[in-house]
Amino acid sequence: MTNLAVEFAGIKAKNPVFTASGTCGFGQELNEIFPIDKLGGIMVKGTTLQPRLGNNTPRIAETPSGVINCVGLQNPGLEKVLEGPLPWILQHDLAVLVNISGGEPADYAELARAIDAVPGVAGLEVNISCPNVKAGGMAHGAHPETAAAVMKAVRAVTDLPVVVKLSPNVTDIGEIAKAVEAEGADAVSLVNTFLSMVIDVNRRKPLLGNIMGGLSGPAIRPIAVRMVWQVAHSVKIPIIGMGGISSGEDALQFMMAGANAVAVGAATMVNPLAPVQIIDEMAAWCEKEGVADINEIVGAALPAGVRDCGCI
Amino acid sequence: MAENAIKKLVVTILVIKGIEAISAEVLDIFAVAEGIYEMELAAPTVAAKAKPGQFVMVRPNALGQPFLGRPMGIYDVDQKRGSITILFEVHGKGTTLLAKVQKGDMLPVVAPLGNGFDVPEDLGRALVVGGGIGVAPLYPLLLQLKEQGVYTEVLLGAQTADRLLAMDRLVRLNMPVTVFTDDGSMGTKGYPSQGLAELLKEGGFETVFCCGPMPLMRSVAQICAAADVPCQVSLEERMGCGFGICVGCVVDHKAADGTISKKRVCYDGPVFEGKEVFWND
Numbered sequence: 001m002t003n004l005a006v007e008f009a010g011i012k013a014k015n016p017v018f019t020a021s022g023t024c025g026f027g028q029e030l031n032e033i034f035p036i037d038k039l040g041g042i043m044v045k046g047t048t049l050q051p052r053l054g055n056n057t058p059r060i061a062e063t064p065s066g067v068i069n070c071v072g073l074q075n076p077g078l079e080k081v082l083e084g085p086l087p088w089i090l091q092h093d094l095a096v097l098v099n100i101s102g103g104e105p106a107d108y109a110e111l112a113r114a115i116d117a118v119p120g121v122a123g124l125e126v127n128i129s130c131p132n133v134k135a136g137g138m139a140h141g142a143h144p145e146t147a148a149a150v151m152k153a154v155r156a157v158t159d160l161p162v163v164v165k166l167s168p169n170v171t172d173i174g175e176i177a178k179a180v181e182a183e184g185a186d187a188v189s190l191v192n193t194f195l196s197m198v199i200d201v202n203r204r205k206p207l208l209g210n211i212m213g214g215l216s217g218p219a220i221r222p223i224a225v226r227m228v229w230q231v232a233h234s235v236k237i238p239i240i241g242m243g244g245i246s247s248g249e250d251a252l253q254f255m256m257a258g259a260n261a262v263a264v265g266a267a268t269m270v271n272p273l274a275p276v277q278i279i280d281e282m283a284a285w286c287e288k289e290g291v292a293d294i295n296e297i298v299g300a301a302l303p304a305g306v307r308d309c310g311c312i
Numbered sequence: 313m314a315e316n317a318i319k320k321l322v323v324t325i326l327v328i329k330g331i332e333a334i335s336a337e338v339l340d341i342f343a344v345a346e347g348i349y350e351m352e353l354a355a356p357t358v359a360a361k362a363k364p365g366q367f368v369m370v371r372p373n374a375l376g377q378p379f380l381g382r383p384m385g386i387y388d389v390d391q392k393r394g395s396i397t398i399l400f401e402v403h404g405k406g407t408t409l410l411a412k413v414q415k416g417d418m419l420p421v422v423a424p425l426g427n428g429f430d431v432p433e434d435l436g437r438a439l440v441v442g443g444g445i446g447v448a449p450l451y452p453l454l455l456q457l458k459e460q461g462v463y464t465e466v467l468l469g470a471q472t473a474d475r476l477l478a479m480d481r482l483v484r485l486n487m488p489v490t491v492f493t494d495d496g497s498m499g500t501k502g503y504p505s506q507g508l509a510e511l512l513k514e515g516g517f518e519t520v521f522c523c524g525p526m527p528l529m530r531s532v533a534q535i536c537a538a539a540d541v542p543c544q545v546s547l548e549e550r551m552g553c554g555f556g557i558c559v560g561c562v563v564d565h566k567a568a569d570g571t572i573s574k575k576r577v578c579y580d581g582p583v584f585e586g587k588e589v590f591w592n593d
Contacts, residue, residue: 022558029556029579033331045559053574060552060560062380062406067552071559074574217379246376269553270371270380272422273333 002286003293004279006040008238008260009186010161011122013040013095016294017251017279020242020265021046021099021125021165022071026085027092033272038279041095043125043189043263044085048101049110051077052133056209061198066217066244067266068196070210073101073133078114086118095122097163101130105140105153116158123160126150126185129167129192131214138195141167144179151183163240166190166231168220173227174234181235189240189263190231191224217266218244225257232258232299233306246274248281255294256301330361331555335374336421338413339395345475347402348445349411350387356394358423362386364452365428365546365583368398369554371420372409381422382406383551383578385449385523388481396423399448399477425554426582429453429521429544435462439517441504441532443469443524447478449546449582450523454485465515466490467508469524473498505531512539519544522586533586543586549577556580564590 004015019030021043027036036042054074061068075081089096098121100111108126115121128141128150140146147164154162164180166173168191177188193214200207224243231239241259245251246267254262267274286294299307336353344350358368369381388397402411413419431438431453438457442450447468457464469492470476476498482489491499492506500506505528512520512535522532523546536543552560556579565575566588575581 023553025557025559033333033555054559054562057560057562058550059562060380060550060558062378065376065379067379069552069558069560074559074562218376266379269558270376271333271420272331272553272555272557 002283002291003295004283006261006295009123009163011041011095011097011187013261014093015040015279016255016261017275017282018043018095018097018240018261018263019268019275020263021127023265023268027089028085030268030272034276037093038276039094040261040279041097041122042089043097043099044089045075046073046099046101046127046130047075047078047081047111048073049078049107051075051080058207058209059213061207061213063196063198063215063217064219066215066219067269068198068208068213068215069193070208070213072210073130078111082114082118090118090120096120097123097125099125099127099165101127101133105150108150109153109157112154112160113157116160121160123163123186124154124158125163125165125189126154127165127192129165131167131169131193131195131212138167138169141176142170144175147176148179148183151180151185155184161186163187163189165192167192168223168227169195174230177231177235181237185237187238187240187260188231188235189242191220191227191243194220194223216244218246220244221250225253228254228259229257229302232302236307245278248278248285251278251282252285252297255298258299258302258307260298331422331425332357333420333422334358335418338415338417338419339393340415341413344399344477348399348475348477349402350397350399351410351413352395352397353419353421354394355396355421355423358421359389359391359394359396362389362396362424362452363428364456365449366424366426367449367554367582368396368421368423368425369551370398370410372406372413374418374420378406378409380552381420381554382410383425383548383554385546386424387448387451389452399445401445422554426578427580429546429583431456431460431462432519435460435518437515437517438462438464439467439511439515439520440464441467441508441520441522441524441528443504443528444471444475445477446524446528446546448523450521451478451481453521454482454487458485458487467492467504469493469504469528471495503528503531505535508532508535509539512536512541517541522546529586530591533589533591537587544583545586545589546582547577547584547589548582551578554578564592566590
């Protein structure tokens with residue numbers, strides 16, 4: 001039996017498969033379909049200080065091998081999250097990363113401080129990359145300085161492992177990763193969705209309620225693998241890789257490009273069992289290849305010396 | 313003790329919704345009108361637990377094209393054959409491909425989904441209003457109403473006589489059915505919402521159930537609200553997942569206590585109380 005357990009950035013998980021924020025709620029819906037503690041971990045729905053109603057419909061547009069969404073961080077707000085969904089998910093045996101999003105660095109700090117006080121949280125995922133909100137979101141993730149400012153504000157208030165979720169909608173994702181690493185980020189997760197849009201030709205108007213949305217699904221996977229590879233060259237901190245992972249082989253690609261763990265997103269929307277099947281497929285591949293510990297394959301495709309940092 | 317065990321079992325069944333992701337064989341597919349198809353899928357476990365008003369997410373293949381499933385109301389259930397039947401109209405790429413599948417093909421299905429209709433135990437008189445393809449989730453409801461001994465009348469609309477659906481099944485129920493067609497080619501010319509206000513005044517109906525095009529559901533819900541008759545509508549919205557995780561298919565909702573929120577059609581619905589929905593489209 002291959003060891004599937006991973007430990008990175010102070011986060012322990014029984015296997016390297018997480019579900020990506022925004023495609024698993026707080027785990028309650030998926031738990032009606034399979035026992036959620038089969039997962040290595042979960043990145044819960046993006047949480048903001050105040051409740052958010054989110055954007056108008058249509059919020060979903062299907063694309064070739066993918067889907068664009070413009071949900072807009074609909075969530076009940078910090079207070080309600082702390083009352084119900086978060087205590088519920090923390091009763092389960094999986095690593096819970098709480099995804100936080102805000103308008104100003106101070107908002108992120110307030111969220112981080114509140115969640116720091118909750119026992120059992122595995123870490124924070126700091127969302128500086130949501131393409132669907134006007135204030136904050138992706139605006140923070142677009143520049144090294146603003147990304148660093150958010151990370152600095154969060155670091156000042158918590159010792160929890162902090163994973164910064166990076167936007168792919170930038171010229172040089174490695175620069176952003178370096179900026180947050182310098183401010184004490186424990187890990188980075190990438191990629192969030194790609195800014196995109198669809199025109200409804202019959203109405204001669206944008207299809208989505210928010211005009212633009214974020215593209216995810218297998219369509220983006222090769223670009224996401226490339227970005228994980230580049231970030232693995234740019235920084236020393238661990239990486240959680242995501243972007244269109246639909247099979248064990250897809251997940252292994254991200255790990256070999258340097259990711260210590262992966263997250264499944266759009267695939268879960270199509271097949272709720274996808275994250276579990278991906279774990280099984282990864283395990284089967286490791287057995288077949290005689291891999292004793294899945295951590296051995298992290299960065300396996302990288303040139304020698306790139307990640308010789310003790311972080312793999 | 314035995315009674316307690318049964319109670320516990322009942323509670324367990326209610327708690328576990330039992331959504332399944334399966335590969336379902338196409339047992340039959342045929343056109344019932346131009347561009348409208350009936351498809352029977354082998355899904356014994358789904359057939360065993362599906363409730364009236366629930367739906368399935370189905371894809372025409374397992375190849376990832378199209379990427380997302382398509383929501384389809386469960387139109388019929390055959391426990392003996394272990395099958396469920398859906399009814400769908402071709403209006404895009406996904407349904408075009410779905411119309412081309414063959415008997416024996418295996419389709420990815422996630423089911424059963426959604427809350428379904430809520431039929432009060434003591435319901436005496438019900439009015440069921442359907443339009444076009446919207447009759448699909450209403451047929452299992454009609455079966456349940458009949459089984460519960462609820463006096464039920466049906467108002468059924470379609471664009472034309474050839475596109476009037478489910479009549480083959482409805483005749484077997486021995487319920488009064490009033491037919492409406494947009495062009496008058498069968499029954500009364502117009503929509504099933506016509507004359508509804510008067511019917512509600514005289515008919516003593518305690519609940520109205522409705523599924524059909526949005527404009528029909530909106531007017532039925534508004535007429536029911538004015539007449540102070542509860543009205544359950546089964547909504548349709550562009551869906552991502554079908555089981556609540558993506559929060560893509562929301563509808564503006566005002567709860568009885570005044571709370572305004574965006575509810576997921578797939579998970580919190582698809583059946584909602586008509587007066588709690590904002591009909592702003």
